Amino acid sequence: MKRPRTPRSWLMLALGTAGQTASTTALYGLMYLLPAFQRELGLSLAAAGLLVACPIAGILLGLIGWGAVADLYGERVALAAGLPVAAGAMAAAAAVPGVWALGALLVLAGIGGSSVHSASGRLVIGWFPPGRRGVAMGVRQASQPLGTALAAAVLPQAAQHFGLSATFGVCAALCGVTGVAIALLAVDPPRVGRPTGEPAPSPYGEDGGYLWRLHAVAAVLCVPQFVVTGFALVFLTGARGWSAATAGAVLAAANLSGAAVRLLAGWWSDALGSRVRPMRLLAAATAADLVLLTAGAAWHSPAGTAALLLATGLTVSTNGLHNTAVAEFAGPAWAGRALGVHGMGQHAAVALVPPLAGALITERGYTPVFGAAAAATVLALALLPPSDRTARRAAAWTPPPTDRRRAAESGQLDSRR
Numbered sequence: 001m002k003r004p005r006t007p008r009s010w011l012m013l014a015l016g017t018a019g020q021t022a023s024t025t026a027l028y029g030l031m032y033l034l035p036a037f038q039r040e041l042g043l044s045l046a047a048a049g050l051l052v053a054c055p056i057a058g059i060l061l062g063l064i065g066w067g068a069v070a071d072l073y074g075e076r077v078a079l080a081a082g083l084p085v086a087a088g089a090m091a092a093a094a095a096v097p098g099v100w101a102l103g104a105l106l107v108l109a110g111i112g113g114s115s116v117h118s119a120s121g122r123l124v125i126g127w128f129p130p131g132r133r134g135v136a137m138g139v140r141q142a143s144q145p146l147g148t149a150l151a152a153a154v155l156p157q158a159a160q161h162f163g164l165s166a167t168f169g170v171c172a173a174l175c176g177v178t179g180v181a182i183a184l185l186a187v188d189p190p191r192v193g194r195p196t197g198e199p200a201p202s203p204y205g206e207d208g209g210y211l212w213r214l215h216a217v218a219a220v221l222c223v224p225q226f227v228v229t230g231f232a233l234v235f236l237t238g239a240r241g242w243s244a245a246t247a248g249a250v251l252a253a254a255n256l257s258g259a260a261v262r263l264l265a266g267w268w269s270d271a272l273g274s275r276v277r278p279m280r281l282l283a284a285a286t287a288a289d290l291v292l293l294t295a296g297a298a299w300h301s302p303a304g305t306a307a308l309l310l311a312t313g314l315t316v317s318t319n320g321l322h323n324t325a326v327a328e329f330a331g332p333a334w335a336g337r338a339l340g341v342h343g344m345g346q347h348a349a350v351a352l353v354p355p356l357a358g359a360l361i362t363e364r365g366y367t368p369v370f371g372a373a374a375a376a377t378v379l380a381l382a383l384l385p386p387s388d389r390t391a392r393r394a395a396a397w398t399p400p401p402t403d404r405r406r407a408a409e410s411g412q413l414d415s416r417r
Contacts, residue, residue, distance in 0.1 A: 008187065009127040013136055015182050016120035019079055020143035021150065022178040023113040026090060026171035027055040028144075029151025030106070033167065036159035041099060053351060054103045058110020059117065060347050067118035067340030071333060074188040075123040078336070082115025083179030090172035094165040113175065118340045125327045125335065126189025131270050133324055138266025141320035142259035149256060189332075200333035210385050211329060211338060217383045218322045219345030221283070223376035224290055225315040226353040227369055229255070232308055235366055239297070240305055254312040261313040262320045275325035276388040279318045283381050286314040290374035298367045325388070 030052045037048035062082075070078040089109035093102055121140060128136040158167040203211055236247040269278045289307050296304015323339065330338035357369050 009136075011185065012127040012187065012189075013124050013139055015079075015178075015186050016116075016124045017140050017143045018178045019083060019116045019120045019182055020140060021147040022083070022174040023086065023116045024144050024147025025151045025154075026086060026175050027059065027110055027113050028148060029155050029171070030055060032152055032155045033159055033164070036156070036164055036167070040159075040164050041102075043099070047099075049355075051099070051103055051106060054106035055110035055113065056347055056351050058107040058112075059114040060110075060344055060351075061107070062111035062114035063118055063340035063343045063347070064337055065340075066115040067336035067338070069115075070119040070122050070336030075119040075126070075336075076182065076186040076188050078115045078119035079123070079186065080179055080183035082112045082119070083175045083182065085109075085112025085115075087172045087174075087176035087179060088112075090168050090175060094168035094172065109171075109175075114343070117343045118336045121323055121327055121339055122335045123186065123189070125324065126332065130328070131273075133328070134266035134269035134275070134320065135263065136266070137320040137324040138263040141262045141266075141323065144319070145255050145259045145316070149252060152252070200331060203330045203334050203338060211326060211341075213383055213385050214322050214326050214329075215342050215345050217279070217380045218319075218326075218342055219349050220376050220380040220383065221315070221318060221322075222346050222349035223353055224286060224311070224373035226350060227357050227373040228308065228311045228315050230354045231357060231361065231366070231369070232312060235297075235308065236305070239300075239366060250309065251312065254309050258313045258316040261317045265317045266320050266324070269321055269324070274388040275321045275328075276385055279321045279325075280381065280384055282314065282317045282321075283377055283384070286311070286317070287374055287377040287381065289314055290370060290377055294367055294370040294374055297365075297370050 034048050034052065037043050037051055041048075043051070066078050066082055069081070086109045089105045089112060093105040093109070096102055096105060121137065124136050124140045125133055154170065155167055158170055232251055233244075233247050236242040236251070237244055242250075265278055265282060269275050272278060289310050293304050293307035293311055295301070296307055323342065326338050326342045327335040357372075360369050360372070
């Protein structure tokens with residue numbers, strides 16, 4: 001009998017997506033509070049930027065630890081524990097005096113919120129069969145642009161009308177509500193224990209080079225993604241003469257299209273039965289578009305503007321694919337830790353790209369920065385594994401009903417639910 005796609009699968013997808021959206025809004029959305037940090041706390045732009053970076057530092061510190069918790073104790077435990085930590089830290093940030101204490105609490109919020117990066121993807125993968133995981137992870141990954149859009153719409157206005165304390169309260173409420181919902185409603189996907197009772201071997205063993213290459217590809221692809229998302233607005237307003245209102249509206253629509261692109265990429269990978277092949281084609285298209293953007297920036301051509309808007313969708317198109325590939329290859333016993341390692345490289349790039357790109361733009365203009373983004377995409381193409389090795393491991397997430405029944409009868413079915 002074929003395993004049905006029950007409403008529970010979609011509920012788990014909704015919970016994982018909600019957790020990722022709340023975390024994105026609360027942690028990444030602080031970049032929209034830069035003016036409020038300067039206005040209310042009397043900080044320079046550089047000091048305010050350090051506060052914005054504090055949750056990212058916390059995410060880097062927490063990723064592998066929460067992945068281990070998810071692997072050992074289940075996704076529900078990791079998410080139900082991590083999101084309340086983020087909520088509590090944000091609530092304390094609303095009342096704490098002093099910039100240093102605020103920074104420490106934002107780091108703690110990042111540590112708690114990092115649980116969603118390691119565990120929510122694992123929760124989604126475990127409840128969907130291989131032929132539906134690409135779309136499911138596309139939905140989950142779409143939560144990142146949705147969370148950023150929510151932050152842009154809510155946080156600056158809350159800070160302007162009610163102050164920073166109220167804004168941190170909004171972030172705390174988002175994380176708290178989703179954490180409680182996950183604690184009450186989330187169910188860990190079924191797992192089959194190893195027949196011998198031995199721990200599963202590390203996926204970083206004999207075939208570990210495959211995972212390391214995927215980690216490297218994801219980190220390198222963050223360079224074009226954050227060059228485009230970080231500097232599109234200032235490029236359109238400064239180099240192209242657009243008004244801030246027009247540029248913001250157009251980029252908001254373009255970023256929302258990025259969510260749709262992730263869904264289409266996931267559907268495509270399911271149809272092909274491969275995660276790597278769509279990644280290769282999408283990365284090649286991204287590289288070509290970024291070359292056009294570089295030329296358009298150098299020659300002040302309208303084609304450069306069109307290429308920039310197209311790049312807002314293309315540069316994020318592979319996110320769900322490489323996350324799915326890593327989780328499937330690592331298997332149920334190691335996916336949390338593998339996704340944690342995967343996220344560390346990406347968040348390191350998130351922290352480094354904006355200041356380095358900003359300095360290069362200040363000294364040399366936009367052309368070399370866009371050229372570097374194109375070169376990074378070409379490097380990612382070279383680093384991609386030559387073949388997809390996830391297919392033979394993907395079934396480990398969804399044991400057939402007959403095997404599940406035998407395992408339950410022999411006591412080998414993992415009791416974590």
